[in-house]
Amino acid sequence: MLIDLSKCVGCEACTVNCQAEWQLEPEEQFTKVHRYETGKFPQVKGGVVPTQCFHCHQPPCVEVCPTGASYKRPDGIVAIDEDKCIGCCYCLSACPYGARCFDSSRRIVRKCYFCYPRIEQGKEPACVNTCMAGARTFGDVDDPTSAISKAIKETKAVPIRGTSIFYVPSPHLDRSFLPPDLKEPGFVRWWKGVIQPGGKAVMAAAAGAVVVSLAINTINKGGGTGGDADARK
Amino acid sequence: MPESNYGEERVVRFGLASRLAHWSNAICFVLLLVTGAALVFPSFGHAVGPEGMRAFRQIHRVVAVPFAFLAPLIMILGDPKALGNWLKEIFSWSKTDLEFILAYPREFFGLKAKLPEQGKFNAGEKLNSLLTLFGCLMMAITGFIMLYPGRFSPAVVGWAHPLHSLGALVIGGVIIGHAYLSLLHPHSKESIKGMIWGTVSARFAREHHAKWYREAVKLRVQPAMRPIEGEEIDSIA
Numbered sequence: 001m002l003i004d005l006s007k008c009v010g011c012e013a014c015t016v017n018c019q020a021e022w023q024l025e026p027e028e029q030f031t032k033v034h035r036y037e038t039g040k041f042p043q044v045k046g047g048v049v050p051t052q053c054f055h056c057h058q059p060p061c062v063e064v065c066p067t068g069a070s071y072k073r074p075d076g077i078v079a080i081d082e083d084k085c086i087g088c089c090y091c092l093s094a095c096p097y098g099a100r101c102f103d104s105s106r107r108i109v110r111k112c113y114f115c116y117p118r119i120e121q122g123k124e125p126a127c128v129n130t131c132m133a134g135a136r137t138f139g140d141v142d143d144p145t146s147a148i149s150k151a152i153k154e155t156k157a158v159p160i161r162g163t164s165i166f167y168v169p170s171p172h173l174d175r176s177f178l179p180p181d182l183k184e185p186g187f188v189r190w191w192k193g194v195i196q197p198g199g200k201a202v203m204a205a206a207a208g209a210v211v212v213s214l215a216i217n218t219i220n221k222g223g224g225t226g227g228d229a230d231a232r233k
Numbered sequence: 234m235p236e237s238n239y240g241e242e243r244v245v246r247f248g249l250a251s252r253l254a255h256w257s258n259a260i261c262f263v264l265l266l267v268t269g270a271a272l273v274f275p276s277f278g279h280a281v282g283p284e285g286m287r288a289f290r291q292i293h294r295v296v297a298v299p300f301a302f303l304a305p306l307i308m309i310l311g312d313p314k315a316l317g318n319w320l321k322e323i324f325s326w327s328k329t330d331l332e333f334i335l336a337y338p339r340e341f342f343g344l345k346a347k348l349p350e351q352g353k354f355n356a357g358e359k360l361n362s363l364l365t366l367f368g369c370l371m372m373a374i375t376g377f378i379m380l381y382p383g384r385f386s387p388a389v390v391g392w393a394h395p396l397h398s399l400g401a402l403v404i405g406g407v408i409i410g411h412a413y414l415s416l417l418h419p420h421s422k423e424s425i426k427g428m429i430w431g432t433v434s435a436r437f438a439r440e441h442h443a444k445w446y447r448e449a450v451k452l453r454v455q456p457a458m459r460p461i462e463g464e465e466i467d468s469i470a
């Protein structure tokens with residue numbers, strides 16, 4: 001998705017229409033519009049930056065999900081199988097963009113799905129459809145002939161690396177106001193790469209030692225030496 | 234005193250409060266380990282399914298409360314003296330403790346081993362106690378953070394998850410060894426009786442906890458110092 005901040009007027013129609021589309025509680029927002037001000041009075045400039053799930057290429061949220069509820073579809077959309085989600089919220093803390101929200105009535109986690117049910121029907125995502133400023137473009141960036149690919153080229157849009165989102169920076173805000181490139185949080189790396197394999201190894205080693213000890217002790221007993229320490233060879 | 238007198242005799246090792254606290258901790262921990270393991274072992278999680286895992290989550294949250302508070306409460310209210318002695322023992326380490334730890338693997342695997350004399354808790358039991366004590370503390374703290382993520386910064390919540398799962402796996406390993414030694418290992422399985430009935434055989438006490446046993450005998454032979462029925466005997470090291 002391409003979001004053109006030079007066109008976005010910050011009306012939050014996307015936020016509201018998305019909430020209607022996905023029947024969200026008022027406090028749940030799949031896409032948010034952030035407001036910034038820079039400069040010193042009287043030269044204050046303001047700008048808006050809408051964000052949502054960035055549909056990361058290697059999503060940390062999928063990495064930590066213990067149930068497989070969070071997954072990446074073959075088309076690149078990061079989705080949640082809401083029947084599988086148990087609301088453990090691991091993904092919530094793993095997402096560097098704060099894109100996920102907890103549905104307190106259903107006790108599961110939800111987020112922007114790029115409206116894949118609509119896309120499958122050949123429609124645009126609800127936020128794209130409703131944006132009267134035409135700030136949002138959705139499409140296949142891997143296809144060089146698609147409208148979004150052309151628009152990215154034309155506008156010299158900035159890719160948020162590691163994700164599926166491009167921004168045209170706002171004329172009022174410099175690039176530092178754009179969300180950062182994807183960086184997997186350190187604890188996710190440690191968790192999945194070191195801590196869990198290590199912990200499992202400790203547990204397996206303990207279980208293995210018990211089995212070996214049990215075997216040796218049973219054999220020794222079978223040999224008729226009895227259970228007394230001093231009677232051992 | 235002729236040794237045969239003690240052949241079938243029993244020595245009080247754990248008072249009622251210690252045993253209750255031990256078992257409340259044990260039962261809670263096993264429940265938490267089983268309900269939490271579904272998140273760590275995908276095949277187990279798959280086997281119980283999402284409904285099962287949601288139920289696990291509920292159980293996990295409920296059991297967390299007695300896990301964190303019941304055992305300490307029982308000890309503080311029920312037998313603060315035994316609690317103090319236990320804490321004092323598990324934090325005092327000497328060279329013989331190290332020798333014991335180094336020699337113990339042979340004993341564990343049923344080989345001939347020369348183990349130095351031990352007090353009421355041998356060095357392995359002290360290590361187990363320390364790991365349990367600090368492990369449980371860490372689990373309670375990280376668990377609390379996970380229960381109220383809104384009160385902490387995202388980085389703190391983020392680190393709480395992996396630490397919680399590391400703690401669970403490490404203590405899980407410790408518990409496997411602990412349960413095996415007390416229930417099945419031919420040399421030490423007498424110790425489970427101490428945790429169930431409160432007493433161990435005099436022979437076990439003499440062979441495994443010689444230092445403590447001598448103190449216990451001293452208390453017995455001097456009627457004035459005879460312990461009240463059921464009261465824990467602590468070595469006066």
Ligand code: SF4
Nearest residue numbers: 053054056059061095
């Ligand atoms: S932005 Fe967050 S929720 Fe979306 S894919 Fe990336 S990590 Fe997952």
Ligand code: SF4
Nearest residue numbers: 065085086088089091
């Ligand atoms: S809250 Fe749901 S989607 Fe998120 S990690 Fe847990 S099971 Fe996966």
